[in-house]
Amino acid sequence: MSFLKSPAILKYLVWVLMACNLLLISWLDVHTGSIWGWTITDFTDSHQFSLIDVAAIFQFVLFAITADVVMRRSVARYNHHSKKSQIPAILVQCFTILIYAMFGLAGFILLYDHSVSNLVAASGAIGLSIGYVCRDMISDVVNSIVIQTDGLIAINDWIEVSDNGSTQYYQVVQFDRRMVTLRNRFDYLVKIPNTRFIGMSYVNLSKQDEGRGSRRTLEIKLDALNHSEKVMGVLNLVLESVINTDSDFMNWQYCGIKSLESGSVTYLIAYECKPHLKPIDSNSRIMQVALRFLTAAGINTGSSMEVQTLDKYESKTSNRFYEIYEFGILRVMSHDEAMQLSKTATVVHCFKGEQLIRQGEQADSMFLVSEGALEVKVPGKDGNAITVATLWPGDCVGEMSLLTGAPRSADVFAKADAVLVEIKKENIAPILESNLRLIDEISELLAKRQAHSAAMANNSAISDLREQSQNLAKRILGFFFKGLH
Incomplete structure (x- = not known):
């Protein structure tokens, strides 16, 4: 009942119950001369059931309800004002069960036997019997209280569990008075009893310091x-x-x-x-x-016993180009065209901090990154250079200068010692001349790349991708084959 969690509602309910208790006590005092119903009622006698007997039973019920509401109001106020810890709902439920059980047992014994010593003895005996029969369930409930009270886990937390030298990762889906439900990396649900979970070795990744993963x-x-x-x-x-x-x-x-x-x-x-x-x-x-x-980088990811597909003449330059050309705009070339271009490509070494490309200079070549990394920089509003991109192995730079003769659009420096494969206009011209279809395919790839860059920078794509591709194709044709555009 969600309304029993509001401190304001519980406050008024406590006052109402207190008033009911006072009214019942007054009524008993007037009609029986005692404020406690059990002192004048004995169900072991064979007397006729009367209104006084009903009032004696109702007094125990009213006491139990009042004690439960007072407990709930105290918990609600604590949870409302506490920032660091909360009393879990399962603990409140346990307190409620305990309150009604104790008042029920007290009512039964006092209304039938009138002996407080028998009440204590019976409570102990019944408690021991229930505890033995339900020891596993009680253990899980107690550990559930520990889990929630200490804030060990919460819904959607990620935990890292170490078991027999292996590490597994789980997401907390749910936990109740008996079980903790986890989701593993294959999206299967795993249910673990609270007693077993509390003894597991795990790290709650979601409760580490901010910024830790x-x-x-x-x-x-x-x-x-x-x-x-x-x-x-x-x-x-x-x-x-x-x-x-x-x-x-x-x-x-x-x-x-x-x-x-x-x-x-x-x-x-x-x-x-x-x-x-x-x-x-x-x-x-x-x-x-x-x-x-x-x-x-030309590092062998297989075995040294593998047969090499490239001959000795084609050497490291051919290998480097052939291994990375498929990551950039040259991937539209066939195997034979790539092999032909690899024989004329050259390897360029650029040390950390060294400038590879200068903005505004005329050039007709491009570079493919084989090892290391490059930084692309442009002047900022204050005149200082700012890094706009980092190029990693497989990336290329200078393709517009190679294909259209456009001036370099940015400064490029080596972020780390780099090995590059350089392709020049005279290297690729024979291949384009023998296969003009490549120009359209390369232009389309360049247009898509420019559209993507525009979308990332301005949250808007180039409106007519086909027109952009056609314009690029004309520029390439004009640069390589004057008079054909």
């Missing part, structure tokens, strides 16, 4: 022939990229070597994310970026 680990096994320091550098860059681009991840990370065995190295990645993110999802997001960065 769930810290998790992920293992990646790679060929031992890979350069370990290079691998860890790439993996640290993976974590930095995820933290910067995904709001579900927090600024805490670790990367190291866990073990070396059978020609493979196991790398350990530790990261922190929001508790609501399922481990299977957070690990998948990390692994997706890791595979892209490792592949772009």
